[in-house]
Amino acid sequence: MASACYPLVFKPRRIKGEAFVDGGLLSNFPAWTLDKERAKLPTVIPTFGFRVVDEFVDEATLWPGDGEPGLIQVVRRIVSAAMWGRGDLESRRIDDLHPMQVKTPIKSTDFHEIMDKRAQLYRAGRTRVADYFSSQLGPSDPVKMEKRLRKICDVVRNITNSAGIVRAYIIQPTDDQFARVVYSAFYEDDADDVLIFRRGSASQTLCLDYREPVLMRVTDLDDSARRASATKIIHAVRPTRVTHVYCIPMFAKSLEWSDSIPLNRSDPVASLCLDFDQQNDALLLDADVEDVLAAIGDALVDLWMERDNSGLERLALQEDQPPSGDWVALPQLGYYVSARKTRKAVAEDIKSLIDSATK
Numbered sequence: 001m002a003s004a005c006y007p008l009v010f011k012p013r014r015i016k017g018e019a020f021v022d023g024g025l026l027s028n029f030p031a032w033t034l035d036k037e038r039a040k041l042p043t044v045i046p047t048f049g050f051r052v053v054d055e056f057v058d059e060a061t062l063w064p065g066d067g068e069p070g071l072i073q074v075v076r077r078i079v080s081a082a083m084w085g086r087g088d089l090e091s092r093r094i095d096d097l098h099p100m101q102v103k104t105p106i107k108s109t110d111f112h113e114i115m116d117k118r119a120q121l122y123r124a125g126r127t128r129v130a131d132y133f134s135s136q137l138g139p140s141d142p143v144k145m146e147k148r149l150r151k152i153c154d155v156v157r158n159i160t161n162s163a164g165i166v167r168a169y170i171i172q173p174t175d176d177q178f179a180r181v182v183y184s185a186f187y188e189d190d191a192d193d194v195l196i197f198r199r200g201s202a203s204q205t206l207c208l209d210y211r212e213p214v215l216m217r218v219t220d221l222d223d224s225a226r227r228a229s230a231t232k233i234i235h236a237v238r239p240t241r242v243t244h245v246y247c248i249p250m251f252a253k254s255l256e257w258s259d260s261i262p263l264n265r266s267d268p269v270a271s272l273c274l275d276f277d278q279q280n281d282a283l284l285l286d287a288d289v290e291d292v293l294a295a296i297g298d299a300l301v302d303l304w305m306e307r308d309n310s311g312l313e314r315l316a317l318q319e320d321q322p323p324s325g326d327w328v329a330l331p332q333l334g335y336y337v338s339a340r341k342t343r344k345a346v347a348e349d350i351k352s353l354i355d356s357a358t359k
Contacts, residue, residue, distance in 0.1 A: 001013045002020035002021070003022060003023055004022065005020065005021045005022050006021075006022050007021050007022060009111075028051075029049060029051055029099060031047055031049050031099070032094070035094075038094075038095075044095050044096050044194060046097075046098055046137075047094060047096065047098065048098050048100065049097065049098065049099045049100065050099075050100050050102055050125075050129070051099055051100065051101045051102065052102050053101045053102065053103050098132070098136065098137070100128060100129055101128070102124060102125045102128045103124065103128065104121055104124055105120045105121065105124060106120075106121070134304075135172075136172075136174050136180075136182075137182055138172055138182035138183055138270075139303060139304050140183070140303045142182075142183055145170070145303075146183065146184065146185050147185075148300075148357060148358050148359075149168040149169070149183060149185035150168075150185045150186070151356070151357035151358075152168055152185075152272075152296055152354075152357050152358070153165050153167075153168050153185060153186065153274075155292075155296065155353050155354060155357050156274060156292075156293070156296075158353070159288070159289060159292050159350070160283055160289060164276045164277050164278055165274055165275070165276055165277075166186065166239070166241060166242055166275040166276060166277045167184065167185065167186040167187060167190070167242075167274070167275040168184070168185045168272070168273070168274050168275075169181050169183060169184035169185070169187070169193070169273050169275075170182055170184070170270050170271065170272055170273070170300070171197065171204055171205065171207075171208070171270060171271045171273060172269070172271075173199070173208060173269075173270070174196075176199065177198065177199055178196055178197065178198060178199060179196070179197045179208060179271075180195065180196045180197065181193055182270070190239055191237050192234070192237040192238060195233070195234060195237075197234065198230040198231075201228070201230040201231050202221075202225040202228065202230075202231050202332040202333070202334070202335065203230075203231050203234050204216070204245060204247045204271065204273050205271075206247070206330065206332060206335055207247035207248065207249050207268070207271045207273075208249060208267070208268050208271055210262060210263075210330070210337060211249050211251075211256075211262040211263060211267070211268060212249065212262045212337045212338070212341070213246065213247065213249070213290060213293065213294070213337065213338060214246075214247045214330070214335055214336070214337055215244065215245070215246050215247075215284055215327065215335070215336045215337070215338075216244065216246075216247070216334055216335050216336075217244055217281070217336070218238070218242060218243050218244065218334070219243065219334075220333060220334035221235060221333065221334035222333040224333075225332070225333065225334065238275075239275075241277045242275045242277060243276060243277060243278055244275070244276040244281070244284060245273060245274070245275050245276070246273070246274045246276065246284055246293065247271050247272070247273045247274075248271065248272045248273075248274075248293045248296070248297040249265075249268035249271055250268050250269055250270045250271060250272055250297040250298065250300055250301045250304075251268055251269070251297075251298070251301065252266060252269055252301060252304075252305055253266070257294060257298075257342060257343040258342055260341045260342050261341070262341060269301060269305075270300075270301075271297075272293075272297045272300060274293075281327075285327065285338055287340060290338060290340065290343060291343050291344055291345075292354070294343040295343075295345070295346045295350070295351065295354055296357075296358070299354050299355065299357075299358040300358055302358070303358070327339075
């Protein structure tokens with residue numbers, strides 16, 4: 001009762017002689033109260049928070065004298081900004097914190113409407129949280145995805161006849177500026193499984209920007225990439241055993257691969273990244289390997305789009321395509337794309353392996 005006593009609306013609640021009001025005025029998003037619990041954990045795990053926000057919080061756009069809204073609306077906005085701004089300051093140093101803002105169809109002071117609009121409130125909360133998980137954390141259970149990625153590593157080992165694959169992970173764009181690792185496998189002893197990448201930087205996100213498979217040769221990275229503020233942490237925490245990183249865009253539609261102009265393709269929904277240890281350069285650009293890796297990425301999109309597992313079967317299986325040849329260097333030193341701009345469907349036996357690994 002005391003924590004719900006909105007100032008100037010409800011009378012303070014008395015407890016043992018002391019008067020209490022809504023604590024949101026002091027700490028509107030108290031994620032810091034879990035600091036001790038987080039400090040005891042051996043690894044970083046996500047912390048989830050929910051912030052109920054009025055849809056009308058931005059209604060005050062003008063000062064009094066400039067027209068509507070008036071003083072009351074401006075004061076309301078100032079108070080809201082003070083409350084939310086303080087919450088952001090309190091939580092900005094918490095690792096892997098996920099604050100979900102749930103916009104409601106009523107104002108926070110419209111208490112008389114809560115019962116009548118409770119169904120709308122429920123749907124707004126459910127929809128917003130589902131959207132957040134899908135866009136920021138990936139649409140699938142992380143434990144199940146780790147198992148799938150481990151199986152995918154086995155498939156890659158089989159088709160390359162090599163034990164050189166080290167890790168697998170999926171990077172998902174969170175907005176136009178950033179992307180983050182949402183799923184990973186074989187990261188147990190590494191510290192870069194929760195990295196956030198800046199789009200357009202010399203990193204794995206180039207795959208998303210170029211809409212093409214991108215190969216990074218770690219030994220070719222120059223000092224500017226290792227020192228740049230946007231990428232130095234990414235390159236510093238990468239295990240020294242990783243020599244190559246292969247990134248495959250994951251498209252919502254398989255037929256995107258049939259367009260020979262990559263920039264005409266739609267934005268990828270995510271990127272599958274594979275880290276290799278002492279892998280052969282030519283092998284990673286082998287035409288058959290490219291097709292299989294593209295098919296794996298396509299099969300993983302089924303989990304995002306909730307579509308039938310089709311792989312690349314709609315592309316021409318017998319399409320004759322030349323091998324990639326040498327790398328085509330990107331402006332970012334150490335990054336390369338294949339000269340081969342379309343992919344074809346994989347054979348049925350390979351498709352069965354992929355389907356089994358991604359179920």
